[in-house]
Amino acid sequence: xxxxxxxxxYDGKNILEKHKxxxxxxxxxxxxxxxxxxSQIEVLTYPHQIVLQNQYKEYxxxxxxxxxxxxxxxxxxxxxxxxxxxxxNPFVLIPRQDTETxxxxxxxxxxxxxVNHVLDLCTGSGCIAISLGYYTNINExxxxxxxxxxxxxxxxNAILNQVTGIEFIKSDLFQELGTHQTVDMxxxxxxxxPSLVIEELMCDVKDYEPLLALDGKDDGLYFYKKxxxxxxxxxxxxxxxxxxIGYNQGKAVQECFELEGYDNIKIIKDLxxxxxxxxxxxxx
Numbered sequence: 001x002x003x004x005x006x007x008x009x010y011d012g013k014n015i016l017e018k019h020k021x022x023x024x025x026x027x028x029x030x031x032x033x034x035x036x037x038x039s040q041i042e043v044l045t046y047p048h049q050i051v052l053q054n055q056y057k058e059y060x061x062x063x064x065x066x067x068x069x070x071x072x073x074x075x076x077x078x079x080x081x082x083x084x085x086x087x088x089n090p091f092v093l094i095p096r097q098d099t100e101t102x103x104x105x106x107x108x109x110x111x112x113x114x115v116n117h118v119l120d121l122c123t124g125s126g127c128i129a130i131s132l133g134y135y136t137n138i139n140e141x142x143x144x145x146x147x148x149x150x151x152x153x154x155x156x157n158a159i160l161n162q163v164t165g166i167e168f169i170k171s172d173l174f175q176e177l178g179t180h181q182t183v184d185m186x187x188x189x190x191x192x193x194p195s196l197v198i199e200e201l202m203c204d205v206k207d208y209e210p211l212l213a214l215d216g217k218d219d220g221l222y223f224y225k226k227x228x229x230x231x232x233x234x235x236x237x238x239x240x241x242x243x244x245i246g247y248n249q250g251k252a253v254q255e256c257f258e259l260e261g262y263d264n265i266k267i268i269k270d271l272x273x274x275x276x277x278x279x280x281x282x283x284x
Contacts, residue, residue: 003056006047008032012063019067027072028063034076035059069203082131086157091149093213095127099189101270102244103131105277106187109240110136114184119234120144121173121188121227124213126154126166128187133163141166142183144173147212173223174230182236189244190223192216220246224253228260228280235282242279250275 003011009032016024029040035058036051051059062075073079073094079086081095082103088094109115110132116139120129123143133141143166145151151168158166169176193214198206205214216222224243231241241262245253250267257265261283270276 002050004047005032005036005038005043005049005051008051008056008059009043012059015063016066021066027066030072030076031059031062031066035062070208071204074208079125081127082135084127084131084134084161086125086127086130087153087160088125089153090208091147091210092125092153093209095125098270098276099127099244101268101276102187102189102242103128103135105268105279106132106185106242107135109185109242109279110138116140117183117236118142118185118187119183121186122146122190122213122223123154123168124150124189126157126168128189129154129166130158130161130163132187133158133166134161139165142169142177142181143167144169144171144177146170146172147210150210150213173226174234177234179233182234183239184236185240185242186227186231186235187242188223188227190216190227192220192223192244192246192249194218194220219252220249221252221256224249225256228256228262232260232282237282237284239282240279241282242277245275245278247274247276250278253278254280 009028013025013028016028035055065075066072071094073088074090077087079088079095082100086095118138118141120143123129123145126143129141129143132138143154148170151170155168191214193216195215195217198215254265257280262280264281266279267275268277
């Protein structure tokens with residue numbers, strides 16, 4: 001039986017809603033736009049357009065992936081972040097609005113302070129480094145990740161957004177950096193979910209997003225402590241570290257900075273009023 005564009009959309013919407021997908025209506029349209037390379041306006045303008053059988057099958061295949069809780073960003077292969085588009089796949093964490101708070105905080109800092117060299121640790125999709133390269137005049141950005149597959153995605157995203165001047169480095173944090181390399185700023189959204197909490201996450205996250213990018217070990221503070229301690233030798237005088245944190249980790253990360261002698265420590269809230277960023281200055 002032939003299906004129209006609008007019927008195809010409703011088939012997808014009804015299945016998603018039946019399986020309790022929260023925004024099934026919106027996601028059904030997103031998948032339709034992806035498969036048929038059309039906009040919502042075109043769907044409403046040409047609702048009776050007959051779809052090809054292979055296109056209908058492709059659409060329903062994607063709907064079926066979504067009801068298995070696969071994130072829609074992986075299904076369509078992209079995610080918007082800071083008004084830029086980023087390619088995503090299961091090798092990288094999906095960029096989130098929470099992280100936009102980190103980028104916006106750093107951008108604001110660069111507007112009032114001279115920042116020439118930045119190190120982005122645990123870069124993943126490259127969304128932080130690339131956004132900073134796009135929106136600021138930072139001269140040199142190094143983006144580091146332990147995953148070569150993630151770095152390949154990040155490199156593609158730099159090309160996609162026409163951002164040059166980022167050096168992508170495979171390294172376990174600072175391991176592959178020479179101690180002579182110093183930067184004005186370290187920025188990072190490291191893995192910060194305690195290991196025992198991983199299993200409590202939504203299926204969309206725990207079953208599909210890379211564990212490497214989620215697991216902050218026992219207390220969720222492992223990477224913060226390591227970056228704070230080892231980062232001192234890579235920061236220039238009065239250099240800063242900017243972290244994204246979990247909503248309940250502000251005081252704990254602040255204490256990590258204090259133990260290593262950092263000063264000018266600030267906890268910054270996100271749009272929801274939750275602790276989201278901690279930044280601090282290198283001890284003199």
